[in-house]
Amino acid sequence: MDSQTFFRKLGVILALFLLIISIGVPLLLIFWQSIYPEQHLDWLAPIRTIAGHELSGILLQSIWLGVCVVAGSTLFALPLAWIMAKTRLGEHRWVDVILMIPFMTPPYIGSMGWILFMQKGGYLQQWLPGAARWSESFFSFGGMVLIMSLHLFPFLYLLLRDALIRIGGNLEEAGAVHGAGAGYRFRKIILPLLLSSYGMGAMLVFVKTIAEFGTPATFGRRIGYYVMTSEIHKYISSWPIDFGKATSLASVLLSVCLVMWYMQSTVSRRFTYRLVGGKGQRSKRYSLRGSKGAVSALYIGLLLILSVGIPYFSVIAASLMKLRGAGLSIDNLTLDHYKELLSWGSVSLKALGNSLGLSLAASTVAVVLGTGFALTIGKSQGRMQRVIDLFSLLPNTVPGIVMVVGLILFWNAPWMPVTLYNTYGMVVLTYVVLFLPYTVQYVKASFTQIDGTLFQAGQVFGGGPLLILRRILLPLIMPGMLAGWIMTFTIASRELVGSLLILPPSMQTSATYIFAQFEQGQVSLGMAMAVVSVGMTVVLLLMVEAMNSKRKWNAS
Structure with a gap:
């Protein structure tokens, strides 16, 4: 067995071990705990x-x-x-x-926006006093x-x-x-x-x-x-x-x-x-004239208002209000909530910093591990590679709260030599496990599009494995790695259910801060945090899109 084959098999075994420990065992512990109550087996x-x-x-x-x-x-x-x-x-x-x-809006923020809009004395009733029945x-x-x-x-x-x-x-x-x-x-x-x-x-x-x-x-x-x-x-x-x-x-x-x-x-x-073949085909288009076109445009506009307009209007309006009871008016708008939110040393700024730090660490670890798993899976259809692919996708299939329960059972077990529960490491590990599939799929999609002749050409011209990795492979899969990193960072920075269950005592993130402020009646501060969190996500996505556009322009 040559050294290249040995290291390839070693990588497959290591990847499978990490996935079983981080995903497989926690899920098995859930089933075991549920069928083994009171120290006896009961299916x-x-x-x-x-x-x-x-x-x-x-x-x-x-x-x-x-x-x-x-x-x-x-x-x-x-x-x-x-x-x-x-x-x-x-x-x-x-x-x-x-x-x-x-997609970029956490469900709880959209729900809060609808509650503010439709509740008694909400924005709808301020505009239409007769809408109480609605x-x-x-x-x-x-x-x-x-x-x-x-x-x-x-x-x-x-x-x-x-x-x-x-x-x-x-x-x-x-x-x-x-x-x-x-x-x-x-x-x-x-x-x-x-x-x-x-x-x-x-x-x-x-x-x-x-x-x-x-x-x-x-x-x-x-x-x-x-x-x-x-x-x-x-x-x-x-x-x-x-x-x-x-x-x-x-x-x-x-x-x-x-x-x-x-x-x-x-x-x-x-x-x-099979709908796509070698023979060319076109999709049939219908012309919408008169009332049909107007109804279709009206349907699209109404759907955009309901899905985006109302929730975001409610969230932004609530974040700008001095007094909720004073209603919607120009003299009742203020930026004081944002000043309090971003004031140095405040609880809210610490929560925002915690979200950014934990998400940065989790997305970085996830992109390293996900890239390794994706390259291990590669273009092979072997049994071990298919198992690794299955385990890497499992967190997308399993409800997040179920995965979190399994991680708590595993990392809080008395027989574990190291207990991560109630530590920052537990939070990072949870985010990595929950959102690892994004990086694996993005990098795998980029890697499968690479022709193997490029690596063979590198070997012919005397390039070693590290040189081929640095000069050929990494530049070609970098867009997939970047997309996976962004997706993990974006979702982890606003993750709620895992954060509520595994955050150490007295520690908050932006998601738990929003949830707590809404529950405690401090709606304006919570909605200001929601606007800042979603705004940061949008800015990050726009920056990456601008970078990609510039790269494509330079390449052309």
């Missing part, structure tokens, strides 16, 4: 725990919420995808840019479904839009030649071809809904609608702490998500069609 213990403590209703509420949010997201995404893919309105690419804003109707299960659907429908929209673009116009024209009407063609041609993409999008929306903590913790608690994630958080964070119930709920929630992944993969295998 049905999670089911008995849920049924015996009347928690089965919480499970059904979570599943029903997921189903309703999938339906709501479909109602928003499907018409929009058809309009943007099949009409001239799709040429307005700025709509897609604006629809990316919900406010009462909004604070219900239907309002919760609306908020979560408006946050998650872009996932489904992007998948459906791309699928519609790939459907060639010749298929619809063939149906029209044989006398099929527009409705029949849509039902018999378009919908079957969309089923695979829709299954993927619906599954993502469902899993993200039942795994969501921010909206149930803010809006759901207000209307008395509790779900699995809020109950898991309650049993871990409130005295008396009950890890038995928490792990039982976590194992059941994990099982539901895995079943959904299996169902989606089955649907995709059965209803996947």
